[in-house]
Amino acid sequence: MELRQNRFRFAPRVLKLSVCLLSLSLGLPMGLSALTLPIVAAQETIQKTTLSPAEATKTAQILLKALVVQDAKTIYGQLSEALRSTTTTERIQQRLKRRPQVKSSRIVDVSPGIDDTTVDAMVETIDGDVPLIMVLDQEGKLIAWKWSGQALPIEQSAIDFVDDLVSARWIGARSFLELSFQQELKPQDLQRKWTKLNRVSGGFQKVKDAIVASQGGEQQLVLVTIEFGDLTDNLFVIFNSQGEIINVDFSADLV
Template identity: 35%
Template sequence: MLMRHLRSPRHPASLALLALATAICMGAGPELPATGLAAQEQAAESKLPGLSVEEARAAANRILKAVQSRDANLRYSQFSPELKAASSPSMVAATIRTQPKLLSWNLLSIQRGLRTTTVEASLTTSAGKQDVFLVLNGAGQISGYHIDLTDQAPSLVARKFVAALSSGHFISARGFLSLELQKEISVASLQSRWQQLQRQTGDFVRIKRAVEKGSSSDQHLVLVFTEFNRLTDSLFVILDNNNQIIGVDFPSDPITPQPVR
């Protein structure tokens, strides 16, 4: 089976460390006046476009309150235009039914960028604790997210990713990708690649199994064997040690269906 070249895996620093290294701590007491280098850093930060720290905090709280309310219409209204184009209130409602209830949350850090702002939050849900990174655009709308799944098996994460793709929940599927990879793969691009695959393989039927085929000190390769109505083929998923998907590829030349013997 011929395969397109897999996207070169990255070895990013831990998102948590990255966030902590550049974040502005939330919930701290009154700040002391900055001097010297600290004053210069604050002045440079204030010139960044997009959301301020207070705006990002307020937007993240609005989004998490909507998640807690389980109001599909409200959650959909907070999507960026790109996410809205790939979803609908009914799809959001279907996703909500599969998720645990959000009980409370604590905003941990904010990382401001040139185009987006990333907010790290610790969630307490009916299924336990969960860390999440929310990516906000300049209007305070959610344009992406990533859930920390470090404690799960790589094969399970890869299986959940393909399950989200196969059900048409491309926003949820993209949430399994690392934030770095999300910068390169939009929701629309992910949807297009899945639809192109099905034009060759036929409609999705089921995931047969997900098997970890190799690992190194910082990467895991998982093959997700997937049955379509014309053939069965495998999808390649590469994850880092935090179970963030850093590479994914679909077969460009799926196996030709064989005649019955």
């Protein structure tokens, strides 16, 4: 099946999770013409994920216990469908063996977002305590996680992009975009979208971290975890293979 390519658009929120990850795993272009999706009417309030904090905590506890005993099968079973299509139990087991042994863990915070939930945990390893961030979809499945402390180049670029938005450096933020995306997106478009997201989410507080969900291909996905006054949410930023931004998941509500 051929999909028309129209890459340089802001993806609607409904693309964020499994559709977004599945498109990347299959190598499909992330554009509005590739998928016919409803446009949500503009509103001044944002609904939070249907996943309850208790449900998110339960999934996180399963994953943390699996880390302690290096149970790759259990971890694989907690991945979103899109992530399961990109890995195997054997690969997960290999990665577990390369990491320092986990002795214990505890959940520090559970933050529901718009359609995902961010769980912060502290993991005790033989090398010391390490912060771990997990992002769960509305079904309670893992869509990304990261051991904090190190930032890949595209993670840092995504953070710098958001920093420019926060500081109202619209031209600076726009410089992170691929040239064709820059030609389509004016600085005032960035200003309008970010300003409304900031307002309906209760006001920007801080950037917590950035997490790579997919990398190494023609399209790479980074989740920027942002703490607002009313919720913590993940902004999906899609890069090309050259590290230039070709898509951002600002909601259609924010047009």
